[in-house]
Amino acid sequence: MTEKQQRILEVALRMFAEHGYDGTSTSKIAREAGVSEGLIFRHFSNKEGLLNAIMEQGKQIARAAYGPVLEQTDPRAVLRGVLELPFNMQEHHFWRLLYALKWQTQVYDHSLSAPLKHALLGVFTRLNYADPEAETEVVLALIDGLATAIILRKPHNLQHMKQAILEKYHLG
Template identity: 45%
Template sequence: MTEKQEKILNAALTLFAEEGFKSTSTSKVAKRAEVSEGLIFRHFGNKDGLLEAIIQMGEDQAKLLFADILMETDPKNVLRKFIEIGLNTSKDKEAINFWKLQFKIKWELEIYGEHKIEALEQALIKAFQTLRYLQPEKEANLLLTLMDGIATRMMLQKSFDLEGTIEFLKQKYKL
């Protein structure tokens, strides 16, 4: 990806989050990115192409976040690494801003993209099966849902006790 493409995507991500996807024109994106509108069309086709590229950025970042978990073979470490994922992310302001913008766009457009967590869900199910939980699929779904809520609170609630919540979950699952 070229430097100009990155500038376009970063400008689009920021504007889509600030003003909403529907209210943001490609001309606004071009102005924010300090490029011509034609360059946007050349690289991304149209505004929907920009959105697809931004969503792909989120999926790529998610794959990086989940890679270590997916490579893990010890079931307790799978759960621990997944539960601790927010601790590492919370220390990186740029990452937090990126995920805030991703969440905001997905809420506006009602896009969840559950396909991007299928491998992670399977890893959690396998971990719960190995640990002999009675309903491993439901446990995995519960943990995914909890972590989604924790991520939202981490990004929106300044006083949220992330470390305490993570420690509680680790105790709950005896990690």
């Protein structure tokens, strides 16, 4: 991985996240990254290849975020960890791109949220919730909405929000 290749990936991630995939042209990426436009196609074949390379790197970001939470043994600890995920988001650019992208393709989002869904199903089953599937869907929707709010609206009272949520699941 050469230095210019890295710069292309970084700039493209930022621009895709801020202006959308269709709203970002390869020529602008090249200009911003300080490379020739041809280099993008030499390394990534085409624009979609560039996006795929970005999302490939993103898998590691997601793994780093989910991993410690999902390998917990206590179901309450897993649930707490999942609910806290949006509050511990690190790489905003990547998550923003992922969330924006899902309105056009669900491919990327689905493959990343699948392990979360599976874990939650186990959690709610072990905790004897009445309807684990419905409960799972609700939590997924909740953390989805929370991440969206944190990325886009940047609310200031994050600690209080977290507290309010944990109490709803009796984890306060």
